[in-house]
Amino acid sequence: MTTRLDELPGRRCSIAGAxxxxxxxxxxxxxxxxxxxxxxxxxxxxxxxxxRERLTARLNALVDAGVLERxxxxxxxxxxxxxxxxxxxxxxxxxxALMQWGDRHVADTPPVELHHHGHRIAASWVCDVCGxxxxxxxxxxxxxxxxxxxxxxxx
Amino acid sequence: MTTRLDELPGRRCSIAGAxxxxxxxxxxxxxxxxxxxxxxxxxxxxxxxxxRERLTARLNALVDAGVLERxxxxxxxxxxxxxxxxxxxxxxxxxxALMQWGDRHVADTPPVELHHHGHRIAASWVCDVCGxxxxxxxxxxxxxxxxxxxxxxxx
DNA sequence: ACGACTCGGTTCGATATGCGAACCTGGTGG
DNA sequence: CCACCAGGTTCGCATATCGAACCGAGTCGT
Numbered sequence: 615m616t617t618r619l620d621e622l623p624g625r626r627c628s629i630a631g632a633x634x635x636x637x638x639x640x641x642x643x644x645x646x647x648x649x650x651x652x653x654x655x656x657x658x659x660x661x662x663x664x665x666r667e668r669l670t671a672r673l674n675a676l677v678d679a680g681v682l683e684r685x686x687x688x689x690x691x692x693x694x695x696x697x698x699x700x701x702x703x704x705x706x707x708x709x710x711a712l713m714q715w716g717d718r719h720v721a722d723t724p725p726v727e728l729h730h731h732g733h734r735i736a737a738s739w740v741c742d743v744c745g746x747x748x749x750x751x752x753x754x755x756x757x758x759x760x761x762x763x764x765x766x767x768x769x
Numbered sequence: 770m771t772t773r774l775d776e777l778p779g780r781r782c783s784i785a786g787a788x789x790x791x792x793x794x795x796x797x798x799x800x801x802x803x804x805x806x807x808x809x810x811x812x813x814x815x816x817x818x819x820x821r822e823r824l825t826a827r828l829n830a831l832v833d834a835g836v837l838e839r840x841x842x843x844x845x846x847x848x849x850x851x852x853x854x855x856x857x858x859x860x861x862x863x864x865x866a867l868m869q870w871g872d873r874h875v876a877d878t879p880p881v882e883l884h885h886h887g888h889r890i891a892a893s894w895v896c897d898v899c900g901x902x903x904x905x906x907x908x909x910x911x912x913x914x915x916x917x918x919x920x921x922x923x924x
Numbered sequence: 925a926c927g928a929c930t931c932g933g934t935t936c937g938a939t940a941t942g943c944g945a946a947c948c949t950g951g952t953g954g
Numbered sequence: 955c956c957a958c959c960a961g962g963t964t965c966g967c968a969t970a971t972c973g974a975a976c977c978g979a980g981t982c983g984t
Binding site for chain 3: 809811814821822824825846847848849
């Protein structure tokens, strides 16, 4: 990990925990690249534009965190490539969410369009229980009694 | 913005664009705090644990980026508070995705449970067109002809 | 009307992090 | 034998980030 967020003050939660692992500047770009099929160091290097030393550090950190798996595909010349683990694949919704937000709110082009069954994916976040879309303000925070000044989720 | 990601090499896309705005260490924690009802500087300060100077910088950047809106609620003593804009609210799915990932893959407790209609939200990412869950490997990247070594989405 | 306190910052010097460029190791192809 | 590639590591510099201290405007208690 680049930083000891867990030793910092501030509200701890799974969001902070997740950001501890992938909140760094390159981590999610690396995951993007790997998910797009760039498995070798040099491919990821090109795709992200990260400096080499940063990249090795982040790759190692992501392997340690269980997001990537390092597979040797040649023992000598010692060569390895990187693949998403289950945890890494579980990050794809995060990427998707970011991509959707970027599409909507920053002027930039998506790297690729994700399709399945012949149509472009237009995804939304839906509650498994009732099928209702999430993030539209129908949520309520269940009071946990701590931290003054926090009410229910606004808007 | 803290960094000029757009002047960097590497594949440009909406993910990179989004990370440009909220890829910083504090940005999403700030959005989390504001979405939980912390609107004043000192509340956000406590909730995130960010250093004061970082916090002012990030708040200004997020206001500039259109994620937060700064509202003066008292002209003298000049006091302001921060609220999510539409763009800011559109970030909630990103937070939700991160939270779900953190819940599953890092040992930490969620800050609050999000409920609606009396049950805990268990959300998944679903394609609007066909209703099929996204992120399970059924996606295909539509070839864009660039960047060697990139095939379809693996797994 | 005086001192203590709050809010929202800014300033400061020390440290951590990130950076590009050069170098290294181990192997291949000509 | 030489050039070249992949995958790093090392180096020195430049910037970002840090905590702590300070500040100015306003308010509250006495």
